[in-house]
Amino acid sequence: MKVTIASCVALLFGMVLFCGCGTPARRIDPTGTGGLTTVDDINFKDWQMAAEKGIVSLLESGVLERQDGRKMVLMISDVENRTTQHIDTRILTDKIRQAVLRSGKAVTTTAVGARGAEDKATRQLRQLEDDDMFDQSTVQKAGTAISPDMSLAGRIIQQRTTSGRTSESYFFIHMTLTDSKTGLGLWGDSVEIVKQGQRPLMGF
Amino acid sequence: MRSMMLAFTACCLLPFLPGCQSTVDTVENREKQMTPDQVDTSRVSTDAFLKGRLKIERVDRSEQPDGLLRVQVTARNVRSGFWSQVGSWFMGDNPYQIAYRFSWLDKDGMEVRTATQTWIPMSVDPGDTVRIRGISPNPRCKDFVLSLKENPVERN
Known part of the structure; x- marks a missing residue:
């Protein structure tokens, strides 16, 4: 009887300890070096590193500079995801877009994109031409939107390797800038990320 | 007795020797053709460990034709001796894990986001020289600050 009660108390004590082992949720600095690192995913720090390297390379190249003083118009095209993961590549392209805008060297268009317009309002506003609710002198006219001079596209490739308990993921992020008029590539660069992890002997 | 102790210590350290020694040797041309614009720097160091491991050798800057400011900071991991290597191996500092961040300032000293x-995380092998590069976000930026810190998250 005494043994049973002692066992129950020990079990209860163990459960209390087990329940108390979790860490409460907390905010971490998105610019810091903390955060989770997983082998199979592109984590937020990987995106930030890829964007930083891509932006430095793009601005150093000088391809955004025009001789006639007019600003280049850049279209953000598609970044093809060839990994096994669901990835929202806009994390990368939006950072590059911001950097291009902040540089003052080029502007980006949201009226056209690889998967349709990013901002449908540009087209919708031109449909107000027949709407007598609006002062027609303030309605945007057809034929005024500016077509892009260049498009930014890319590709993300993942290669997985496993050896024993060690697994490795190699991510290859390639970005290109194409002249819309000639179809020629003006700039291209790639960022490589390799991540490695080892499974424990027991458990997950 | 003393020589036996020394021999015993040497035997104990011998297995670690191949694992510890992972330094980088470099060779370069002596007569340089480059004419970089070296920057006088002022440095505030709050981390004695970082200061003792990573030596900032030079800071160069150049302005692009489009007005953007390029900065290159050359740093070397100076922990390349035998005992330094043993210490680095013990501390998980081989390669040495650092992180850097550029801040850009306009002519009024205001930070430009x-x-x-x-x-940005970066690893530096013992004895190796790395060049940390940055480019200003726009032509209004005239000055910069490079922050460096150890990155224990990536430590082995």
């Missing part, structure tokens, strides 16, 4: 204002 960039699209990726974040700490």
Whole structure:
């Protein structure tokens, strides 16, 4: 009887300890070096590193500079995801877009994109031409939107390797800038990320 | 007795020797053709460990034709001796894990935000020289601050 009660108390004590082992949720600095690192995913720090390297390379190249003083118009095209993961590549392209805008060297268009317009309002506003609710002198006219001079596209490739308990993921992020008029590539660069992890002997 | 102790210590350290020694040797041309614009720097160091491991050798800058400011900071991991290597191996500092972040200032000393204002991790092998590069987000930026810190998250 005494043994049973002692066992129950020990079990209860163990459960209390087990329940108390979790860490409460907390905010971490998105610019810091903390955060989770997983082998199979592109984590937020990987995106930030890829964007930083891509932006430095793009601005150093000088391809955004025009001789006639007019600003280049850049279209953000598609970044093809060839990994096994669901990835929202806009994390990368939006950072590059911001950097291009902040540089003052080029502007980006949201009226056209690889998967349709990013901002449908540009087209919708031109449909107000027949709407007598609006002062027609303030309605945007057809034929005024500016077509892009260049498009930014890319590709993300993942290669997985496993050896024993060690697994490795190699991510290859390639970005290109194409002249819309000639179809020629003006700039291209790639960022490589390799991540490695080892499974424990027991458990997950 | 003393020589036996020394021999015993040497035997104990011998297995670690191949694992510890992972330094980088470099060779370069002596007569340089480059004419970099070296920057006088002022440095505030709050981390004695970082200061003792990573030596900032030079800071160069150049302005692009489009007005953007390029900065290159050359740093070397000076922990390349035998005992330093043993210490680095013990501390998990081989390669040495650091993180850097550029901040850009306009002519009035106001910080100009960039699209990726974040700490970027980097590893430096003992004896190796790395060049940390940054480019200003726009032509209004005239000055810069490079922040460096150890990155224990990536430590072995």
